[in-house]
Amino acid sequence: MAEKQYSIKEALLFSQRIAQLSKALWKSVEKDWQQWIKPFDLNINEHHILWIAYHLHGASISDVAKFGVMHVSTAFNFSKKLEERGLLKFSKKETDKRNTYIELTPEGEEILLQLMETYDPSQNATYTGAMPLKELYGKFPDIIEMMAIVRNIYGDDFMEIFEKSFHNVEMDYIEEDGKLKKKDSTTEKEYV
Numbered sequence: 001m002a003e004k005q006y007s008i009k010e011a012l013l014f015s016q017r018i019a020q021l022s023k024a025l026w027k028s029v030e031k032d033w034q035q036w037i038k039p040f041d042l043n044i045n046e047h048h049i050l051w052i053a054y055h056l057h058g059a060s061i062s063d064v065a066k067f068g069v070m071h072v073s074t075a076f077n078f079s080k081k082l083e084e085r086g087l088l089k090f091s092k093k094e095t096d097k098r099n100t101y102i103e104l105t106p107e108g109e110e111i112l113l114q115l116m117e118t119y120d121p122s123q124n125a126t127y128t129g130a131m132p133l134k135e136l137y138g139k140f141p142d143i144i145e146m147m148a149i150v151r152n153i154y155g156d157d158f159m160e161i162f163e164k165s166f167h168n169v170e171m172d173y174i175e176e177d178g179k180l181k182k183k184d185s186t187t188e189k190e191y192v
Contacts, residue, residue, distance in 0.1 A: 029126055036119065049088070053088060055164060060099040062075075087107055116173060118179075119180060
């Protein structure tokens with residue numbers, strides 16, 4: 001049997017450091033996120049579901065749960081609320097009758113686009129907290145170690161969808177007058 005490469009004390013300190021930093025960061029992220037989406041009468045789970053449906057161009061409830069890091073019943077129940085508001089539609093595929101799929105309606109896409117346009121970095125504590133690092137190094141932190149930990153916990157599929165959504169934003173949006181705007185729909189889209 002291979003010898004341990006760590007001590008229990010070292011493992012405890014690492015785990016607690018991650019736990020406490022994550023909790024502190026999440027509290028700030030949660031507050032900023034709620035303030036951003038509040039005018040659209042959405043909660044974080046609903047916004048996350050809209051985001052996932054947009055970037056996956058139709059997703060199964062299982063995919064929403066996996067990529068939204070939520071229980072399947074949570075994904076279904078919040079998706080149902082979004083369907084009742086006319087922001088999502090449910091469907092079954094001819095080749096897959098067991099899974100329920102969701103897709104954004106035009107109204108759902110419009111709300112998501114409006115949210116992108118109303119994003120204000122100055123109202124985001126994570127952004128303002130990272131600005132001194134951007135000023136010092138000329139870029140935002142890559143957070144590569146955290147991404148590696150998340151990849152090891154949730155897998156490559158999770159990280160591929162994670163990266164795809166940010167790639168899509170980079171490809172689909174332009175900045176105009178200090179606001180994000182969706183590129184003209186006649187512009188060819190490039191998706192991974």
